[in-house]
Amino acid sequence: MIDGWREVLLGDIAEIDLQNLGSKTKPDFEFEYISLSNVEPGRIVGPLEKCKFADAPSRARRIVGEGDILISTVRPNLLGFARVGSDHRKCIASTGFAVVKLNKSFEESYIFHLLFTHQLRAQFHALVVGSNYPAINSNDVKKLRIVAPPLFEQRKIAKILSTWDQAIEVVEELISNSQAQKKALMQQLFFGEERVFGESWSEVSIGELGEISGAGVDKKTKADEKSVRLLNYLDVLNKDYIFDKDLDHWVTAPDRQIASCDIQKGDIFFTPSSETRSDIAHSAVATENICGSVYSYHVVRLRLHELWDLNFSAYAFKSPHFFRQAYQLCEGSGQRYVLSQRYFRQMTVHVPSIQTQRTIGIILRTMDEEIAKFKAIATVLHQEKKALMQQLLTGNRRVKMESTK
Template sequence: MELDGWEKTRLDEHITIKHGFAFSSEYFDPNGEDIVLTPGNFYEEGGFRPLGEKQKRYNGPIPKDYILSSGDMLVAMTEQAPGLLGSTLFVPSVGRYLHNQRLGLIQKLEGSRINLNFLHLLLGMPSIRRRISAESGGTKVKHTSPSKITGLDVLLPPLPEQKKIAEILSTWDRAIETAEALLATARTQKRALMQTLLTGKRRFPEFEGQEWREVRLGHVGVVSSAGVDKKTDPKQPEVRLLNFLDVFRREFIFDSELDHVVTAPPAKVEQCNVSRGDVFFTPSSETRDEIAIPAVAAEDMPGVCYSYHVVRYRLKEDWDLNFRAFVFQTDDFRRQAYRLGDGSGQRYVISQNNFRQMLVRVPGLAEQKKIGAVLKAASDEVERLEKGIEKLRTEKKALMQQLLTGKRRVRV
């Protein structure tokens, strides 16, 4: 398709990419004033991701050529997470940021006919990312180089049209940023409610004076592991599997969300079944703070078994379903899991026996229901905002595909 005014060109006619500096880990300091950018600071689709307390900071000697300026554009040259390779960001205006290794600083050549905001969008296109990934090196972790990125052939519209396209799509970015700010507030409010309602620091008037019980998990329920593996045997009946990620990514698990089919012996199917109210935990992870993440089965699930990668906790008492989903998310419970996890730095595991020793505080059933209802409403609001953001991102991607390929033209 001929596009009036658009030209096929190589990126090395317009930009160069400069490697970052290998800052010494001995000067990494959580209280340091300088911020060391890492691949973790990139969203997979592009853009700056704040890391909060996990952000690497630096307090040591800095080569002046590796101090970044507000608005500088960087590209991720290693795939720390799937889809990250080739992602770009612009350096924020607040704070002093350092140009770290594995990140490329994109600089325009004199007389370049490319707009960096347009390039940011262009490098976010799935077709471009696939090309970068296909030409990458590495076995376990993919990585690319400045020459491989600048060697890409791209189709560029005239500079005024590039700017107009970037302006149009920036309105979508602002809408997404606004929605993300609302989501962050909703998450903060939900967390504050959890930490006050689930610890008894905040009580509903009708329950004032009623005492809570502190219970040990092993005394009020049964902890089971040794779930079903992911193998298939034509001689065994088929079952659907409740996996690690089904627990890790959710608070409530629904039957319709599970579609991983395996097989298991009939005795194993009976032993590892899933019933409404069962609480599942992640017993292991690469980090201590991700062990014992909970999720609750929202319904009976005939034909579903839990995986050997998760632990099932089946209560012997009648606790409110919503309360079950949130009571194991308190700071106190997380601290217990952190302390009881065993590991060497590569993998951390919490044993069945340690699960049984963990403690939670529990009010009466009526108060559980009231607490559960409030927290479920807060959780539903978070989910509503997450879905809204996902819809905005999907619509933006569809528009990008049209504008960045010339299928839809803009008036300048």
């Protein structure tokens, strides 16, 4: 043990789940509810659901206060941990969280950062490994082993790490603002056509635009077939462009499928099914002829009859109007939703002249490149902070303390 540091159990330095709403709570008591889905690693994300106790989910019971730490006890390996700030001090959290209220001999920010270290993650992993359901309970949280220096050193370490948090927060705010600006601009470009460009756009059905094919290749490998790379569902979902260098899943296919399921520059691929409606009809465009590759039966290919600007193709099917059609037309039972080719052919998009396509494509591609630069900076900051945390929170690197004289 490092000189001056000590190991304690979290339950010895904190109250866990100190306050909960009881059965005698007034039915009209109103609050904002923090569900498991509202917590991402390091933060609470909204919007939060507003509830009255009588109508609230049965899990809405944990009373939280400013400075508390929320630890998701359901799939803790996903790091659903967050601090409660002034904005959320009067909220009610799910019983899927352990609510940690530290005593004054420990720095809340220090303990919070400690949750993301290898040492604590290993403890969470040991608690859920081998279980049928990856969850822990409040008693498990109380038994977490915490190693910490004296309080004044905790505060110094927390201050250093908070500086990194502030830098990350600034960059992520830039990303969020840029994405919101892009979304608003897309709405104006695709549905304010005459005001922006002074020309009428044609509303065209997908079936009129080109050849649609969903008879793709499976993921099997057979000795008597040729090896090819496979364009998968995840190569399309939440992507704009498909690049040759990104395809690395090898399968085999017969010659007839290699010929019919090829990938040519300008081909647009869509996701026809998903567990959620919101993931239906996402699209990405092939930026080049990708030799020796085929597409999976989990995606649909649209090969246009006419030449479109490549960048415009990447964005033309991402408007709220297009996704709204997919949301309404897909069919399913709640476990799986599917957009049939019959309905897919009926969906429509608005198409301008090739000159306007090029203008819109350049504008949106430029905005995406700016967002990508911000994301790259955020990634570097996260990596550097993670490395610094591992050094500071284990004592491998000690902070300089001011003289007490």
